[in-house]
Amino acid sequence: MNEPIMTDMRSEYSKSLIQLGKENPNVVVLGADTTDSLKTSGFGKEFPDRFFNVGIAEANLVTVSAGLAVSGKTSFASTYAIFLPGRAVDQIRNNIAYPSPPPGKKGLNVKLVTSHGGLSVGPDGGSHQTIEDIAIMRVIPNFRVFIPADTIAVSKLTRLMAREYGPFYMRMARSKTPLVHSESQEFQIGKGITLRDGSDCTIAACGITVRMALEAAESLQQEGISCRVLDMFSIKPIDHEILEKAARETGCIVTTEEHNIIGGMGSAVTESVSESYPVPIKRIGAQDMFGESARDKEVPLLLEKHGITSFNMAKQVKEIRSKKL
Amino acid sequence: MGLNYYQIKKNILRARKLVIKGTNIAGSGHPGGSFSMAEILGCLFNKHLKFDPNNPQWEDRDRLVLSKGHAAPGLFSNMAVAGYFPESEIDTLRKFGSKLQGHPDLKCPGVEFCGGSLGTGLSYSIGIALAAKIDSKNHHVYTIIGDGESDEGQVWEAAMTASKYKVDNLTAFLDRNFIQQDSYTEKIMPLDENLESLEISEMWKDASRWKTGDKWRSFGWNVIEIDGHRVEQIDAAITKANATKGVPTIIISRTIKGKSVEHMEDNPQWHGKAPDSDIVPIINLELDSQFMIAPSIIAGDMTNLENEIKRCVTGRADYIHLDVMDGQFVPTKTFDHNKIKELRPLTAIPFDTHLMITEPVKHVKDYVDAGSDIVTVHAEVTDESSFGEIHDILKQNQVGVGFSINPDTELPEWSYKFLKSLDQLIVMSVVPGKSGQKYIEETHEKMTRLNSILKQHNFSGYVEADGGVNLENIGSVFADGARAFVGGGAIIGQQDVRAAIRDFRNEVLKSRRYGLLAKANELGGSDLVNKWIGLHVIGEKQEQIKKIAQEAGYI
Structure with a gap:
C-alpha cells in the first residue's frame, strides 16, 4: 500500500464548523477550556455571539448545550472524549437524550463531538485514554454514535449531524490520521x-x-x-x-x-x-x-x-x- | 395595576388542593417541596409569567424551569389551574400512560424541562436564556432550584456561567425550605453554616446566620432575600429582578416545607410521601382554613400613619386595613386616596382599603390609582348597577373586589350574582364610624345565615370580620367562618404589634385545630382523631392538639 496521507481531524472539524456557522445562524458551539486544543476557538473568533466557553465544567457544558438546543439551536459541544461520556453521562442522558419535544422529536439537537478517543492519545496516559465511551454512548436511547476513520469522514459527518435533527456522539482521534476515503465517499446514518x-x-x-x-x-x-x-x-x-x-x-x-x-x-x-x-x-x-x-x-x-x-x-x-x- | 392578591391566593389554594388529590391517588409523590414553592409558582403563573395554555409552544412565552423536579405535583397543579389541561387530569399523576410523569417531562405540553436528576436546571436555563439573547428575544427564564439540590456542584458551575455571560434574562428562585430527603439541610450538607447543636429552629429564626445569599453574591449574582410565602414580597422581588440589567438575579426565598398543612410543615417525612385517603378531607379543610390578620391603622396614631404602617411591617401583618371615612356615610372623617398614595411606597404589604363613603362609584378609580390591592364598598351605598361598575373597574385593574354590610344590613339579594367573583365580604361587627366599640354578639348568628347563602352562590373569597375582634372572641369568630380579621385597638393599640398579631394567630390556630379535630371525629371517630394527632411529630404540636382533643372528649 502507498504511504498514507496524514491529516488532522480537529482542524477539519473546526473548518466544517466555521462553514456551518456561515450557512446556518442557529449553529452554536460550546467548549470546556479545551477550545484551542479542539480548535473550536476558530468558530469563536468568527462568531463570538454563538460561542460559549464554560470553563472546566463538563456537566454544565452538556446541560447549557441542551438549553440552547431546546430553544431551536443546533449545539455542537466539544472536549476530550474522556471528559464527556465518562464524566457527564447523567447530563447526557437526562438533559439531551431523554427530553423529547413535541411533536414526536427524540432527544434534543445536541452534537457531542470529542477528540482524544481511545488508546492512541498516547503520552497523557491511561487516565486520558477512553476505552469506554462507545459502550456508554450506545446504550443511551436516541443517541447515534459515529467514529470517523479520517478527515473526509469528519467533514462529511459534521455536516450530516448539523443537517439531521437529534443527539449524536462523534469521537475523533488526537493524532493525525491516514486518509482512507475518497472525497466522493458518501456517508449515511446506519450505513457501513x-x-x-x-x-x-x-x-x-x-x-x-x-x-x-x-x-x-x-x-x-x-x-x-x-x-x-x-x-x-x-x-x-x-x-x-x-x-x-x-x-x-x-x-x-x-x-x-x-x-x-x-x-x-x-x-x-x-x-x-x-x-x-x-x-x-x-x-x-x-x-x-x-x-x-x-x-x-x-x-x-x-x-x-x-x-x-x-x-x-x-x-x-x-x-x-x-x-x- | 394592583397585585391581584386575592386571585393569586385563590389559585394557590386550588393548586395546593390538587397536589393533595394527585399524590393521594398516585400513592406517592412529593407534597412537601410542592407546598414550599406554592406561592412562588402561584405568583409566577398568576401574575408574571407570559404564556398561552392553548399554544404551549408560543415562541415568545416566558420559560419556567423546575429544576427541583420532584416537586412536579406543584408544577402540574398550577398548570391545571392555568388551563393547560383539565384539573381532573391530576388524577392521572404518575400513572402508566399519563403525560403527568413522576417528574416534569416534555411529554406534557407546557413543561419546559425534564427534571428529576437534580442540579441541572440552572445550566439548562442558561442555555435557554443565551438562545434568547442570540435571537434578540425578550422572553424571560424563571428557574426554581432547591436547597438540597444546591449540594450539586453543577449548580455552582452554572452560577459562574450565568455571571460570566451576564444572563440578566434569567431569574432564579432558591426554595430555601431547609429540608432535603434525609433530614434538615444543615445536618446533611450545610448551606449556611455548620450547626453547633441540633437546635435548628433557632437558626431558622436568626436571619443573620443565613449565609446562602453571600455565596450567590460572591458568584456575581444580584441577590434578593424574601419570605417565600408572602405573595407581595415575591411579586416585588420579581419586579425588581426583571428591572436589574447586566447580572442574573436569584431570589432566595425562605420557605417552609409542607407549608399550610400543620403536620407536614418543617417535617422531613413529607419530602416524598403521599397523604392517606382518610386524612385527605381533613387536609382539605385545613387548606380552606387559611387566615389573615389585618391591623387597622386608624386605631393608632392618626397624626403619624407612616409610623403605624411601619409597625404593621415589623409586626408581620398579612395586610393592612385602611378605613376611609368621609364624614357623611359615617360621622367621622379619616383620610382619602391622597393619604393612601403617600403611604403606598412604605411597604409591599397589600392595602385593604375599606371605603366608608357615599357614592363610592365616583371615587373607586382614585383608590385603585392610589395603590390599593383590594377595595371594599358598602352595600348601603351601592346598588346592582353601581356595584357592577365598581366590580368591573376593580377586576380590570387586578384589584380585589370587596363588599361590606353593616350590622343592621342583610346581604341584598341583588348582590348574590356577584358573590362568585367577590374576593372579600366584610361583615361589620360594630357600627362603623368610630373605633373602640364592642363586638356585636348577634353577628355570630348572622354569620350562620350568611354562610348558607355564600355556599349556595359559590363564594370563594374571604369573609373579613371587622369590629371589636379581640383575643377573647377571635376563635369563635373564626369558627363562624371568618378568615380575615381586622384588628383595631387589640392589635394596633398594643405596644408590641408583633406579639399582638402572634397572639391573634395562636388563638385562631387553636380554634382551627379544634375544627379539624371535630372533622376527624365526624369522619372516623377516635381512631382517625388519634391517627391525625399522631401525624404531628414536629415540635410541641402533638401535645397541644392532644389537649384540645381531650377537652373536646374526642379521645
Whole structure:
C-alpha cells in the first residue's frame, strides 16, 4: 500500500464548523477550556455571539448545550472524549437524550463531538485514554454514535449531524490520521462502507483501525486469502444489512477498534450478527484493561500490547477461518 | 395595576388542593417541596409569567424551569389551574400512560424541562436564556432550584456561567425550605453554616446566620432575600429582578416545607410521601382554613400613619386595613386616596382599603390609582348597577373586589350574582364610624345565615370580620367562618404589634385545630382523631392538639 496521507481531524472539524456557522445562524458551539486544543476557538473568533466557553465544567457544558438546543439551536459541544461520556453521562442522558419535544422529536439537537478517543492519545496516559465511551454512548436511547476513520469522514459527518435533527456522539482521534476515503465517499446514518471486497473473511473496523484493516487485507491477499474490509463508522445505528451480507458471504468476522472489546463496536457487530446470521467473530481491542503512557512514537507499541495491529488482524483472520461453521 | 392578591391566593389554594388529590391517588409523590414553592409558582403563573395554555409552544412565552423536579405535583397543579389541561387530569399523576410523569417531562405540553436528576436546571436555563439573547428575544427564564439540590456542584458551575455571560434574562428562585430527603439541610450538607447543636429552629429564626445569599453574591449574582410565602414580597422581588440589567438575579426565598398543612410543615417525612385517603378531607379543610390578620391603622396614631404602617411591617401583618371615612356615610372623617398614595411606597404589604363613603362609584378609580390591592364598598351605598361598575373597574385593574354590610344590613339579594367573583365580604361587627366599640354578639348568628347563602352562590373569597375582634372572641369568630380579621385597638393599640398579631394567630390556630379535630371525629371517630394527632411529630404540636382533643372528649 502507498504511504498514507496524514491529516488532522480537529482542524477539519473546526473548518466544517466555521462553514456551518456561515450557512446556518442557529449553529452554536460550546467548549470546556479545551477550545484551542479542539480548535473550536476558530468558530469563536468568527462568531463570538454563538460561542460559549464554560470553563472546566463538563456537566454544565452538556446541560447549557441542551438549553440552547431546546430553544431551536443546533449545539455542537466539544472536549476530550474522556471528559464527556465518562464524566457527564447523567447530563447526557437526562438533559439531551431523554427530553423529547413535541411533536414526536427524540432527544434534543445536541452534537457531542470529542477528540482524544481511545488508546492512541498516547503520552497523557491511561487516565486520558477512553476505552469506554462507545459502550456508554450506545446504550443511551436516541443517541447515534459515529467514529470517523479520517478527515473526509469528519467533514462529511459534521455536516450530516448539523443537517439531521437529534443527539449524536462523534469521537475523533488526537493524532493525525491516514486518509482512507475518497472525497466522493458518501456517508449515511446506519450505513457501513465496504472499502475492500473479499470472500474469505471480513474485518469490521472503525476509526484509526480502518487503515490497519486495509493493510491486513493487503497482506492476506499475498497469502491468497480474500478479505473484506468494512468501515463501521456508524456504530449506532449499526448497519445490519452489510453485516448479515458479510456473514453470509465470508463466513467469519474480525472486529477491531481502540475501545474495550466489551461494549464497543465489536459488541455491536456481534449482537447484530448473532441475531441475523451467526458466524464466528473475533473482537480485537482493549482487552478489558486500561491504557498507559506512550510517547507518540511508542503508540504503536501500546496498540500492539492490546493486539491492535494489522499483523494481529491478519493472524486472527487466519485463526478464525478454521472455526467457520 | 394592583397585585391581584386575592386571585393569586385563590389559585394557590386550588393548586395546593390538587397536589393533595394527585399524590393521594398516585400513592406517592412529593407534597412537601410542592407546598414550599406554592406561592412562588402561584405568583409566577398568576401574575408574571407570559404564556398561552392553548399554544404551549408560543415562541415568545416566558420559560419556567423546575429544576427541583420532584416537586412536579406543584408544577402540574398550577398548570391545571392555568388551563393547560383539565384539573381532573391530576388524577392521572404518575400513572402508566399519563403525560403527568413522576417528574416534569416534555411529554406534557407546557413543561419546559425534564427534571428529576437534580442540579441541572440552572445550566439548562442558561442555555435557554443565551438562545434568547442570540435571537434578540425578550422572553424571560424563571428557574426554581432547591436547597438540597444546591449540594450539586453543577449548580455552582452554572452560577459562574450565568455571571460570566451576564444572563440578566434569567431569574432564579432558591426554595430555601431547609429540608432535603434525609433530614434538615444543615445536618446533611450545610448551606449556611455548620450547626453547633441540633437546635435548628433557632437558626431558622436568626436571619443573620443565613449565609446562602453571600455565596450567590460572591458568584456575581444580584441577590434578593424574601419570605417565600408572602405573595407581595415575591411579586416585588420579581419586579425588581426583571428591572436589574447586566447580572442574573436569584431570589432566595425562605420557605417552609409542607407549608399550610400543620403536620407536614418543617417535617422531613413529607419530602416524598403521599397523604392517606382518610386524612385527605381533613387536609382539605385545613387548606380552606387559611387566615389573615389585618391591623387597622386608624386605631393608632392618626397624626403619624407612616409610623403605624411601619409597625404593621415589623409586626408581620398579612395586610393592612385602611378605613376611609368621609364624614357623611359615617360621622367621622379619616383620610382619602391622597393619604393612601403617600403611604403606598412604605411597604409591599397589600392595602385593604375599606371605603366608608357615599357614592363610592365616583371615587373607586382614585383608590385603585392610589395603590390599593383590594377595595371594599358598602352595600348601603351601592346598588346592582353601581356595584357592577365598581366590580368591573376593580377586576380590570387586578384589584380585589370587596363588599361590606353593616350590622343592621342583610346581604341584598341583588348582590348574590356577584358573590362568585367577590374576593372579600366584610361583615361589620360594630357600627362603623368610630373605633373602640364592642363586638356585636348577634353577628355570630348572622354569620350562620350568611354562610348558607355564600355556599349556595359559590363564594370563594374571604369573609373579613371587622369590629371589636379581640383575643377573647377571635376563635369563635373564626369558627363562624371568618378568615380575615381586622384588628383595631387589640392589635394596633398594643405596644408590641408583633406579639399582638402572634397572639391573634395562636388563638385562631387553636380554634382551627379544634375544627379539624371535630372533622376527624365526624369522619372516623377516635381512631382517625388519634391517627391525625399522631401525624404531628414536629415540635410541641402533638401535645397541644392532644389537649384540645381531650377537652373536646374526642379521645
